[in-house]
Amino acid sequence: MDDDDGVGYEEFVASRAQALLRYGFVLTGNADDAADLLQEGLIRLRGAWGRVLNKRDPEGYVRTIMARQHISMWRRRRREHLMGSVPERHYDDRGLERAEHDPRLWEALATLPRRQRAVLVLRYYEDLPDEDIARMLGISRGTVRSQAARALGKLRADWRPAAAQTVGEHMVGGHSDR
Amino acid sequence: MTDDLDRALRGTLATAAQEAPSVRPELLDRVEAVRRGRRRRRMSAAALGTAVVLGGAGVVGTQLGSGDGAVPVAAAGALKPVARADLADAVKVRERWPDAVRKLPARLPNGSVLRPVALLDGDVLVGATESSLQRPDRLWSYDLGARRAKVITNIVIPGGSKIFASDFAVGGGQVVWWLSYRADGRDTVEIWGAPVAGGTAHKIAGMPGAEVSTLLVDGDDIVWAASGGVYRAPLTGGAPAKIPGTEGFGIVSWPWIGSPASHGDKLGYVRYRTIKNVRTGERRGARLAPFKGAWTCGVTWCVGGSATGVRYKGEMPPIAVQRRDGKAGRTLPVEGNVLAPGAGVVYGRFLPYYPDGPKTETHILYDVQNGTVLDTGIRRHDEVIGGPKNRQNPQYFLTNKDGTTLLDFSKIG
Numbered sequence: 058m059d060d061d062d063g064v065g066y067e068e069f070v071a072s073r074a075q076a077l078l079r080y081g082f083v084l085t086g087n088a089d090d091a092a093d094l095l096q097e098g099l100i101r102l103r104g105a106w107g108r109v110l111n112k113r114d115p116e117g118y119v120r121t122i123m124a125r126q127h128i129s130m131w132r133r134r135r136r137e138h139l140m141g142s143v144p145e146r147h148y149d150d151r152g153l154e155r156a157e158h159d160p161r162l163w164e165a166l167a168t169l170p171r172r173q174r175a176v177l178v179l180r181y182y183e184d185l186p187d188e189d190i191a192r193m194l195g196i197s198r199g200t201v202r203s204q205a206a207r208a209l210g211k212l213r214a215d216w217r218p219a220a221a222q223t224v225g226e227h228m229v230g231g232h233s234d235r
Numbered sequence: 236m237t238d239d240l241d242r243a244l245r246g247t248l249a250t251a252a253q254e255a256p257s258v259r260p261e262l263l264d265r266v267e268a269v270r271r272g273r274r275r276r277r278m279s280a281a282a283l284g285t286a287v288v289l290g291g292a293g294v295v296g297t298q299l300g301s302g303d304g305a306v307p308v309a310a311a312g313a314l315k316p317v318a319r320a321d322l323a324d325a326v327k328v329r330e331r332w333p334d335a336v337r338k339l340p341a342r343l344p345n346g347s348v349l350r351p352v353a354l355l356d357g358d359v360l361v362g363a364t365e366s367s368l369q370r371p372d373r374l375w376s377y378d379l380g381a382r383r384a385k386v387i388t389n390i391v392i393p394g395g396s397k398i399f400a401s402d403f404a405v406g407g408g409q410v411v412w413w414l415s416y417r418a419d420g421r422d423t424v425e426i427w428g429a430p431v432a433g434g435t436a437h438k439i440a441g442m443p444g445a446e447v448s449t450l451l452v453d454g455d456d457i458v459w460a461a462s463g464g465v466y467r468a469p470l471t472g473g474a475p476a477k478i479p480g481t482e483g484f485g486i487v488s489w490p491w492i493g494s495p496a497s498h499g500d501k502l503g504y505v506r507y508r509t510i511k512n513v514r515t516g517e518r519r520g521a522r523l524a525p526f527k528g529a530w531t532c533g534v535t536w537c538v539g540g541s542a543t544g545v546r547y548k549g550e551m552p553p554i555a556v557q558r559r560d561g562k563a564g565r566t567l568p569v570e571g572n573v574l575a576p577g578a579g580v581v582y583g584r585f586l587p588y589y590p591d592g593p594k595t596e597t598h599i600l601y602d603v604q605n606g607t608v609l610d611t612g613i614r615r616h617d618e619v620i621g622g623p624k625n626r627q628n629p630q631y632f633l634t635n636k637d638g639t640t641l642l643d644f645s646k647i648g
Contacts, residue, residue, distance in 0.1 A: 070262065070263055072483045073482075074258040075255075075479070075480060078255050078257075082251065082256075083251055083255075096266060103266055103270055114508075158246050158251075159243050163251055178248060182245070182249065183520070184517055184518050184519045186522065186560055188561075216240065216243075
């Protein structure tokens with residue numbers, strides 16, 4: 058395992074596909090699009106395997122591709138069920154605490170434009186700083202911030218109307234010292 | 236700053252992710268088929284116009300064209316060199332925090348050498364004796380006040396043993412350990428336990444494999460990392476259950492797990508580049524400053540040292556320290572060969588630091604949080620403080636020619 062180069066493409070897929078599919082699922086909000094996105098990401102990775110391995114971060118490569126793909130025009134099948142399956146069933150593996158979960162928020166995420174949703178996923182699921190998000194999506198940091206602010210504002214309005222007017226710069230500024 | 240919506244978003248996304256469907260078994264075949272089809276149509280990935288920028292280790296990857304104009308370059312803060320003169324005089328740990336360093340008996344009253352495991356409340360030292368080198372045969376509790384020792388349990392040594400009882404850990408009233416053996420051509424790992432109060436050793440769980448990287452007690456469960464991922468089983472015994480999504484991960488600081496888990500010192504290697512909290516699903520990457528070396532990351536801090544196969548033009552690189560998020564980067568001066576940077580930061584805060592290389596006379600810690608140098612006063616011979624298996628365990632036992640000394644990180648202010 059010390060030798061990363063010895064890790065083959067198939068081994069990478071075998072060990073990371075499920076995690077990548079989860080990522081695709083939170084990016085797209087539904088199972089079919091997540092599967093398509095993952096497949097597309099892996100096809101690209103396969104073609105670039107030699108190059109990517111030298112960079113030692115095949116996973117980052119795929120995640121970047123998947124995020125960009127999702128935002129770009131790419132959509133192989135037009136789907137109506139944007140909301141997908143609202144996760145009701147919880148992950149109940151013994152000892153794993155339930156994360157806070159709000160089905161209404163999951164639904165509200167489906168109403169966001171894709172780029173805004175991707176920014177939130179990268180920030181709150183991948184826990185990336187804005188600089189990294191900007192790099193991944195090929196946009197400026199300012200755009201990341203404004204997209205996040207807009208998305209949060211919309212979510213806050215839908216999610217808990219009483220708090221809608223508190224949306225503002227402090228949200229965004231607050232993120233940087235998180 | 237975190238508010239309710241931040242928290243709710245994190246929780247909702249983490250939970251939703253667990254609801255993703257399973258990967259289709261034919262995924263690889265489909266990838267191959269589609270790819271072959273595309274190649275036939277002479278469409279390369281690049282022609283699709285996807286812009287890809289690879290992050291990490293200060294290396295910015297190739298861009299294959301982008302729609303959105305300027306792309307900011309990786310911006311992990313640069314490493315600020317700290318000169319020898321910048322380091323204030325070392326704080327003497329023994330004087331400032333007398334409880335942090337404690338000399339302990341190296342032998343039981345019967346004269347046997349005791350390998351310490353844990354110092355419990357009430358001054359009871361739990362440790363193991365060995366029948367031969369690294370072959371523990373008995374666990375003891377030694378009441379230091381009363382100077383009386385009693386056997387906790389006899390350690391069962393199976394036939395075909397490959398690795399003898401290792402990584403003893405105490406929790407939930409039990410002391411646990413793991414061992415491995417080979418039987419019928421197959422390697423098996425077993426986790427055993429015994430009540431700290433004394434009793435028969437019993438098997439808690441077993442599974443195929445040759446080695447466990449970290450074993451610890453988590454409430455009513457034991458948790459361990461092995462080559463296949465991270466597992467848990469009830470402390471009372473039962474089948475091991477693999478925690479989903481942990482393939483390739485090791486235990487960084489429970490409940491944080493990280494990948495890649497193996498030790499490595501190739502140029503640009505980052506141990507635990509990605510970490511994940513198994514309770515919340517939170518993930519964190521690492522944004523590292525450019526540095527000609529290899530890194531080891533913990534939950535918050537990353538430490539860089541020299542890499543193999545790199546020519547350093549007669550001068551070894553300093554030790555690099557920075558936060559995982561790219562902040563607070565600096566390099567520490569070292570004379571002579573760098574010792575043990577691979578140990579990483581211990582107890583979330585302390586970096587074993589040998590400013591004079593192999594000539595360093597006492598065990599020194601560098602407090603990464605406030606930049607102070609701490610002299611434990613524990614004389615060193617040729618040993619270094621290695622990375623403990625469980626980085627949250629505040630007790631570190633140092634054994635050398637001078638005997639056994641307990642360094643309790645939790646007692647350092």
